[in-house]
Amino acid sequence: MHDGFGTEAPLKDYVETLFIVAAHETPTTTPTISIQHETKSEANVLVLRKLPTPDLNDDSKVNLTDISLFLILLSTQSLEGDFNDDGKINTVDLSILLQARTN
Numbered sequence: 001m002h003d004g005f006g007t008e009a010p011l012k013d014y015v016e017t018l019f020i021v022a023a024h025e026t027p028t029t030t031p032t033i034s035i036q037h038e039t040k041s042e043a044n045v046l047v048l049r050k051l052p053t054p055d056l057n058d059d060s061k062v063n064l065t066d067i068s069l070f071l072i073l074l075s076t077q078s079l080e081g082d083f084n085d086d087g088k089i090n091t092v093d094l095s096i097l098l099q100a101r102t103n
Contacts, residue, residue: 054100062100
């Protein structure tokens with residue numbers, strides 16, 4: 001009851017379904033997510049693509065080099081710098097890049 005004494009609150013609505021979500025990825029296929037219902041039936045969800053990474057030069061670091069590359073992309077309006085996939089390259093994407101900065 002949230003009264004500080006550990007009093008149990010009666011439930012009026014019961015949870016009838018339990019879902020377990022797990023990602024499955026193999027080197028030769030597109031990642032899928034398997035959803036299991038308590039009756040053990042399965043459904044697969046196809047992940048179409050991942051959002052672009054702020055690591056623009058693929059060196060496993062987000063640093064000043066990536067910021068410089070982003071500024072070039074910003075001037076050309078290349079969607080390679082569209083990190084939130086909204087169809088625009090703008091200050092929101094710059095903010096995502098700056099938050100991901102590793103050094």
